[in-house]
Each structure stands twice: as structure tokens, then as C-alpha cells.
Amino acid sequence: MTLSANRFIGEYAYSIDAKGRVNIPARFRQALSVENEGTFFTTRGFDRCIYVIPAIIWMDMETELSNLSSVSGINRTFIRNQTRHASSSTYDKQGRITLPLSLLEYAGIEKEATIIGMINKIEIWNPDYLTENDQNNLNLDSNAYDDLAGKIIL
Amino acid sequence: MTLSANRFIGEYAYSIDAKGRVNIPARFRQALSVENEGTFFTTRGFDRCIYVIPAIIWMDMETELSNLSSVSGINRTFIRNQTRHASSSTYDKQGRITLPLSLLEYAGIEKEATIIGMINKIEIWNPDYLTENDQNNLNLDSNAYDDLAGKIIL
């Protein structure tokens, strides 16, 4: 089963319950926690969404951060911004994770959530923001989109 | 549980009580005191904040200091500046630490404090100074920030 280790694809619709729990698609669960006993990391995404990141990938990033010299002010600010919204997490017996309230607010998620596989990480969206966000990106830079499509073909 | 030993991430809001005690986030406690029975060190941060440093990391720094020749005046000054504001500490049964008044004054902390995990150490901030500080750094050096973001990607 090495084929799809840490490779997430597809879109899923789930609900958030009163305790802030979301289901992780069954297909994602194994890859999320490979070799790390069910541990992974959540943080803010570049867009207005939540990132769920496999431990191996997050740890690499952490290691790079720990190699930055604390003497530089901008390094310190960068480290802060990388870690402040992040936390490690595990899922419960039913395969759900509890999302911090701060992240749910950031992503504007209340009851419904769309989960998208982004190859090496997972995104959790407010379903409305998702389509809106991508439409905006397309409007701003449709040429770049076509370039990518031209290079990365099926 | 080797996964996140001595790896501090996340942001937490706590209050300082009348006795100068702050809670240490439960998730940090174990990593803070690995192999040293609850002992760690507090000192001034580079920014206007308080550092809380695991014993293992502090001891490494002490060792390097002890290798500096005392014949050099600048070495002596450097050693002094590293140690004069530092002290060792432990937490009480509820997981709190008592911060020296001098450090609280240095960081301008009164009732509210923001605690940030900085991978291998912890920072304690006056919530107002924190955002102000990082905004200043960004204004001064946003190019360097973008460079870092380009290299260290999620």
C-alpha cells in the first residue's frame, strides 16, 4: 500500500457537530498518520481554510524552523506566524478530529464543511467560500492557470 | 511519545494572578521538563517578552558559555548578559510557574499573557506588544519574510 501514502485526492462533504468535531474521510485516515500513531497537525491555510497536515511533513517544516537563528528579528516573527495557529491532534475511535474554535472561526465554518485532498495535505472549507475563492483566483490570473494546464497534462 | 519532545507550537491566552503565577499549557508541560523533573529556565527574550527554556537546551548554552575564555572582556560581558536575568524554576501541582517580578516588568505583563510555542522554547507576551512587535518586524523587513515563506513551505 505504498502507492497512495500521504497522497490525498477527492472532495467530501461532512458536518461539524456541536463539539467542533469533523469526520476525516476514511480513505485519508491511514495516510494522514503513517508511522506516527494517528498524530497530525492542523493550522491556518493560505486561503480562508484549515490545513490538516501529516506529521512527517509538519515535522520537516519544524526542523527547518529550528535551524533558523533566533538572533534575527524577522526569523522570530516568521517562526511565530508558523506556529501560533498550529496544534497537533489525533482522531477519536470514530475517525473524527476536534478542530480548535479559533480555526473554525478563521475559516468561517459552522455546520457544513467541504474536505479536499491536496495531494500532500488536506483542506477543510466553508463550502460557500471554496467556490468563491477559486473564482476570484481565476478572475485575477486566468493566464497563469492556462499555463499550468498546458504544462501539466493528462 | 518521542514525536514532539521539546517541540512547542501554538498560541494560548492565560491570565496572571495576583501572585505572579501563569499557567503553562498542559501540552507543553511534559516537553518542558523531559528528564529533568520539572526544572526549566526563565530569562529575558530577544524581544520584549519572557523566554521559558527547557533545561536540556539551557544546559547546552551554559556549556558553551563555560568554554569561552574569561580573559576576553567581551566574553565576560556576554556571559553576564546571558545569565543576569535568568533563573531556574519549577511548576506547582496545578502546572503553573511563578514569574520573577523583574521579568514581568521587562515584558510589560500585568493581567493577561499570550504564550507562544517557538519550537524549542516558549515565549510569554503582553498580548498588545506581541502584535505590535511582529507588525514592526514585517514593516522593516518584509522581503526577508517573503524569502523565508518561499523556502519553507507547507
Added chain:
DNA sequence: GATAATTACCCACAACTACCCACTATCTTA
């Protein structure tokens, strides 16, 4: 050396979180 001030240790309680169990719907397999 007696008293005041500070610190360390202990207990108490409310809020929250993690863990457990239960139910339904869907998918798989015989």
C-alpha cells in the same frame, strides 16, 4: 531574635476535553 513579608505548598471548584457507547445508513460478501 522577633516580626513582617515573601514564597511555596495545599485544597477547592468550574469549565472544558477526551473517551466511551449507541444508533443509522451504506457498502461488502456470501
Added chain:
DNA sequence: TAAGATAGTGGGTAGTTGTGGGTAATTATC
């Protein structure tokens, strides 16, 4: 098609976490 397994959702409970305050022990002051 029936039966079992898996997946998604909801809720209860015990343990943990954050916060306040009291008392004894230690340190400082006169």
C-alpha cells in the same frame, strides 16, 4: 437478498485543565 462490516453522526460521563484562594514555611528586616 440477507447478514455482517464499515462509515457517519449524536450524546453522556469521567478525567483533565485553568483559576482562585488559604495556610504553613522560608526569607528578609529591624
